Amino acid sequence: MSAIPEYVGASDLASFLKITPRQLQKLVAQGVLPKSSRGKYPFRECAQEYYGRKAGRELELRPDSDPLRETRQREIQQRIAIRDRTLINFDEALAALETICGLFLAAISGLPAQITREHGERTRIEGICDAVRRRLSKRFAEVMEAVRAGKPVGGAEREDDA
Structure with missing residues (x-):
């Protein structure tokens, strides 16, 4: 032995x-x-x-810190997130936001004709809708600009009782 x-x-x-x-x-x-x-x-x-x-327990044999490996791992994680649609392209997000805002503003423009056929009343409602549409359009533009610049987007704007 x-x-x-x-x-x-x-x-x-x-x-x-x-x-x-x-x-x-x-x-x-x-x-x-x-x-x-x-x-x-x-x-x-x-x-x-x-x-x-x-x-x-199993011993942890940690690999040395490898910036290239870590970067590659992050890139793979991003590709998976894009494929799974948990992460979307910035331009896609802006295009979707612009489409939604446009549809919303167009819907407001059509409200007076849906509400009444009487000319005087329709004119009055169109004035109200135009004011709301201008305010919303301005706020949508501010939000879009904040998103583009990477700034935080504030909360809801205070509503004025007209």
Whole structure:
């Protein structure tokens, strides 16, 4: 029966633990395994610590911070969000907002004719609708400009009782 060595090299320890030498270095850097002394690692202590932790939970072997990898990961997440329609293109959002605002303003313009055929009353209602349409149009333009500039959009405008 062969004796268990007190100290072993990085490649021997990594081979025994079934990890790469780079993973061994990461575990040492994370404080999971004791540091080496002149390139040698305390064999029993490292084996007990590694397999003791591995039995309780899976060791986290974090990859080094890689800006390129992180950027690529964000790009993939954005593509998935666009595909799933949880993220939409800015121009698409503005076009949808402009369409909705235009439809709303057009609907207001048609109200007087739907309400009455009597000329005097229709003229009075058209005046009210025109004032509302101008106010809404101005507010829609302000909101669109704030969105384009990346500024926060304020709450609802105070209604005037006319």
